[in-house]
Amino acid sequence: MTQHSLIKGPHIGLLGISLGADICLCMASFLKNVSATVSINGSGFITNKAIYYKENSVPQLGHDLRRVKVAFSGLLDIVDIRNDIVGGCENPCMIPIEKAQGPILFIVGQDDHNWRSEVYAQIASERLQAHGKEKPQIISYPGTGHYIEPPYFPMCPASLHTLLDKPVIWGGEPRAHSKAQVDAWKQILTFFTKHLGPFPKL
Template sequence: AARGQYVFVFVNSRTSAMPQTLLPILSVSPTRALVDEKMEVVVENLPPGFPVTLHSFHHSEDKDHWEAYGHYITDHRGMVSVAEDFSFGGTYKGKAAMGLLWSMRPVPGSRKGLRLRKMNVRTPLLVNISVYSGHSAEGFRERTPLASTLIERWYIAPGVQRIKLREKGLRGTLFIPSGPGPFPGLLEMWGGGGGLVEYRASLLASNGYACFALEYLVPDEVDTRHNVPMNYFERAFNILKEHPQVIPDKIGLFGLSLGSILAINLATESPIVKPACCVCISGGHLHLDGPNLNENNDMIRLDENNHQIWREMGLATFNTSKLVEVGKINCPLLLVNGDDDQNCIRTMYHTIIMPCITQKMKAAGKEHLLTCVLYPDAGHLIEPPFSPHFRATRFHKNVIVVWGGTTEPHSEAQEDSWRKILAFLQHHLYSSPILQAKM
């Protein structure tokens, strides 16, 4: 059968045996790469029409186990190429070159509400790729694979500097790309939940941007997160602007969730922050001095698993809040959202956020600065490409929040949006093309 076509072979996958003289060959290329690089997984030297399971396994920094797997049948040459052949079942189906990564999930029996996030970017995310005889869905750790290999996925490229900053009352980490510089800069801001998150900033630095990952929330402050003082971010922007390795008039703002709300507020309201461009993921144009979300706690809903759904609360907050005058934005603005975002009712993006921003910028003669991307069946947590999809995770204490999205389209949104984001940043922060870092 030609590669990429379905092959119907009647085999008992539980009892099928492989000739003892064959030694399967499993190759993964590259074995050491940045997390936004694709990999090729190929199995060779097996019998034609032989059922196998490709399996990935990761032991996280939180001591949890994650896995993904796909069911394949070898072609007439005894080969399987994950990039070109179809998975007939598993945590992903069809042709999916990176399915062994983006469909990862906690192994059965794990703690509830887990989210896989790399907290120490100085070490790689280690993933074991294995091939097993037959089509299996469980018990992988109790079986001996036909072949196995360990790969490294990095958020930080060789030569990128990681500098902890504790000055002027700020807490954060500055990542400087390798090379002579100076470089365009990015002030990177996350949403609620607390702590310092570095993995996206280090990946952006690996793609050529001096990126300041700013810590501005601690877990005890999540319920009052709209009361963040503007001058905190203005000081951070100035530190980036004054750094000798940063081009002072080529600094952008990059935010997710609350971080995107902060970015829009800074771009419109601050007399100090003059960004060259803004990237805003899963957010809107709420004013920072608007009502606290706690005022609409009665709008929180529970799903069948007792997980919190915030979309009605988000709609109520938008309907009662003062909105930012986005017509004052003077830089290119990229909005990235998923229309299954369970923090926001779908109609918020279709009828409130995007139309309102579009109309106000058009009225100000600045519609040409706005780019909107809305992904069907994608949720709130639009991460770097090939990151696992999380429909619901623990937010803080005993609260598990539903973020939304369906695994395959959400993963496609992550991959496509990352391409668009890097192209947007390159266009507005670089005057000439840059070479993407590789491991």
């Protein structure tokens, strides 16, 4: 990526949402040249499959489908299916984000029904500070669900979950969620400009 013609370099920023956010946190933790990372409703944990990179490995947190709830609409609510966070910020299933070279911005929806993103962001903050890192910036949006996408994208309140092969609730109230998408984009641009420099003109 650092060799791409549109990459200013020498370092890059990463932006991910949900599982993509956790992949970005892994990249920031294990790879060089990552100067800034934005996690949108990531968990900070390895949730489904253990990861391996060189001599590093992080086990999976796992889940229990018996904790799935059925909403009034008939859609599944999976917010409680992940296993309890035993050990808090030192849980072995947590991504070692303290190894990241650059700052991390956590953007979370308080009505996320995929998992408890706000709780996970607080645990991530505790882990960073326990390892002598600065307290990260956490921007939390009330009435906002899981898929905080770019401004003016239509809200996705529910859809088919690829692992369960059933429709699930993602959360969010349309007005609050839409306003959060507009503000979050501004916050992301400000964060990257601060830590990577102004965006190059195309």
